Amino acid sequence: MKKIFITIFILIFPFVLNAKVLKVICTTVEIADIVKNIGKEKVEAIWLMDGRQDPHSVEPRPSMVIKLRNADAVAVIGMDLDMWMDGVIRASKNPKIQKGSQGYIDLSVNIKKLEVPQGKIDGKMGDLHIYGNPHYHLDPSNGIVMADTIKEKLISLSPDDGTFFQANCTLYIRNLETKIVQWKKRMLAFKDISILPTHNCWLYFITAFGLKIPNYLETRPGIPPSPNDIVILTDKMKKENTKLIIAEPFYPSGAIEKISEMTGAKIVRIPTSALSDERPNTYIDLFEYNISKLEEAVK
């Protein structure tokens, strides 16, 4: 009898486990973090890239396909930022997560988008995104919108856990709102400090915290500055007394180091996405860490 029970338990156990856990594949570490905060033990959140990589140019790999094959949902940034995911999703042949399916979570759908181009766009304007600037997660209030979108999708995928997801989401948003108030207070110190970001990926961050950004290193997104651009830019920076250059960890050093030498502006390397194995490793920590780094730089 004991043997029969053990056999039944062994046979049923994996199904019992799988029945309750939703497997959600997320483009970035911070999306996986939000999913985990809302789904807790009822989700398995797996990320595909971290803040050391440029989300525009991740090379899709066959091993990613395997992660997606049995997924219940996939959560993407959308707006063509992680368009490399499209091929991976198609190759997975998993009908649950294809575009338009229940398990396809495009986190940009409810976001108030900035820099949405009008009319004809082409390479003259640089590498523009046709649906607008896709780096919306760098405005922490968009984290609330993202959490809400994730919650709604998780509820639709597992209605029985609706109350659980709702409660976790409310708690997460409340915590995030408290943090946003604190961050905005801390960022007031930067109100009159001129900053040079490399790329317009910082647009939402700048807008959220009311930073003074007279220029970008890239005059057109995705196009490195020419020597002439650098000369013009350094003149402007000197006039505007630009003190900081903010750059993603992967941004090439050449131009920014040269500009830093010419103007005396300090380079602050801060990630636009959370990291997998060291700080910042959550969505909230991404802001904590980045703001602390900026504060350290102007001390």
Add this chain to the structure above:
Amino acid sequence: MRFLKLLILFIFSSASIFAAEKNFATALPDISFIGVAGVRTYIDSNENKDVSFTFDSFEINAMGYMHPNVRADFVFGAHSHEGNIEFDVEEAYATFSNLSFSTGVKVGRKLLDFGRINHIHSHEWLFLNAPFVYSNFLGEHSLLGDGAVVDVLLPFPFFMNVQAGIWRIPTHEHSEEEETQPFSPAGEIYNIRLWSSFEVGENSELEFGMSGLKGHGAHYTSHTDRIQMAGADITFKTWPSAYSRIMLLAEVVYLERELPIGFIGRWGMYVYLGYRIDKQWETAIKYDWSETANPEDEKKSGISLIGSYYISESLKLRSEYLYCPEMQSHTGLIKVIFGIGPHTHPLQ
């Protein structure tokens, strides 16, 4: 006829662009344009010299969904062939995806999934000169056929994909100078490809591929010309940082051909080692060696040095220097590869 084709393509593409400009809702497909042009220099021990500007190819790609699980892809191409420009429908196929058991089916005209790179359009290759084993065994241009392929993602804990296809490939016209004509498979062809991949740590990937092909050689309508081909390839990629990549690719192909004179067996291979230094620069070296598919057993080898400069996401410059010891020839190529639109080759 050529101009009529171009006119249709122009109207088709302009309509899409006009709709996009005006922000109209549109049911038109995604359209991409890709061009390859450049300059070629050649010199060999017989004092043959040539410097020429080359227009290699121009492609118009159109892609769109007809059903949530059915997608259509069309590639119209203009290619330079022996000094003339030839227009053709390069690919036109429907993909039925998300079928049961992780299966998909493609039906229509398509580049065959034989070897590591035949199914990838040449403008997406990592080099400018086709590997000798490809041009000797598959034909001067990539091998394409009319037919169908079934594609299954096998239920293993690692990536393993199998594709099996049946194709009809146009036959070459027979001539007395057959032995000097380029060889390619023709007629009814069956092919299979097994492709697997393993994650090696967080930043590396190791891929293995095996390909098989059975059918006829280009002259089978005039005399016995049965062929079997088998290939194996290995690709190792590692990404030390966000933009840098080291890639090693090696492929070997064996061709067995049954002719009136009997069986002949031929080998060919190439090895590519590339280093993507940063977002814009890439450098590589490639070694090629191949026997010809003809009864006269000739061998050809070459070593290439390749440099690429990625100006933007849709524009790159590539140069390649090729030295062939058998002919003591030096070939230099500089090409600009430019494109607009969303055409990509995922996972390749």
